Amino acid sequence: MKSTPKNRKLQKTALGKIENDFNLSTSDLRGVMRDFRLEMERGLAGGKSSLKMIPTYVDSPTGRERGEFVALDLGGTNFRILEISLEGGGRSGKPRIMKFVLKKHHVTGAGSELFDFIAECMRKFLRKYGAAGRRLDLGFTFSFPVKQTAVDSGELVCWTKDFSARGVVGHDVVALLGEAFGRKGVDLVNISALVNDTVGTLVAKAYEDAYCDVGVILGTGTNACYRESLSRVKKWRGSFSKGAGMIINTEWGNFNRLKLNKYDRYLDKHSENRGFQILEKTVSGMYLGELARLAIADLAGAGSVFAVHGAGIFTEAAGAARLFKSEYMSEILEDRSRGLRITGRVLDALGARGSTESDRRVVRIVCEMVRRRAARISAAALAAVVLKMDGRLARRHTIAIDGSVFEKMPGFEADMRLALAELLGPRASRIR
């Protein structure tokens, strides 16, 4: 777009609309906290709720646990196997890690193909690192909604994050993995625990920090778990002693009481799991880039950006969906170069060649709006979780957070901290 005063005004109005679409005021966020709390209570009571509030059969560690363990971490297309020794006193040795990448047919084909592939990778790992003849205990981090029936068994409730392997939903994933181990000759491995990635994150931090009582993932998907008193888990049918606690997997990605804009609705309508994982679709790395892309495409369609040359992937064409990855958003948000040259290069590679500096500024502003809303929603949900445990914030809380959005998206953590302070006041400093 040529930079005439009239054009600048038009561009400003168009951007203002998008800002409005992605804006959540303090009072909107307080509404999110209130609804989140209600949904938590309902989920814990076994009532109808978008929050599954799954008992995990795991409590926080004491820090004195010892031994050698193997862990399998499956939650996206990258997966890892590692061996680690816990030494007690909150200390652990350097883990030995092998990384693997799943192919499309593993993720969307028959479930047996997925589990057979994992079993084969396990065999490779043991060939390299395993001690012959020694039995090993394995922790299986399986980062999808699982209805646990014991610490070492649980059924997949539904797939998330674009997984759709057949014959897994409704089945015990530990049994499926065990059968695949049998088929591939992996013996001497006991699958002794099944955990969600949020639970693994919480427990790993709590091993060295007794204040840690929340685990959060802000990555390809998003979710959180926290420590709850069993007496408050109304749906719990087992016995428990006074004061006993358990980690609860909220599956917060599915929270659905959020104010949505037209881009959110479009994204949901064209997703694999329409109507589900609504919070995840506003917050996680799998979707943030697409939200920004849709808003930028709207501006391009109205001639407010990329009017001189083409808009590349910033169009309504179905083939362009999901091509603006959240990683590109991070690169743009990181750009400190003069005239936003790095942003220009990213846009060139995506077919929006020859962008003007003003185009690049607009793209960056949209990325900031999308990031800011995601961080604010995450902060409101986190505040609701912490206040559920400790309504007056009388204690310190360490939150263990992992995932590419939190770690790699410039400004995300700062936006989240600002929103926590906005919602909790000076007491927010009790949250580390």
Ligand code: GLC
């Ligand atoms: C998805 C999964 C959830 C997982 C999260 C982060 O939301 O349903 O179980 O914790 O992604 O990986």
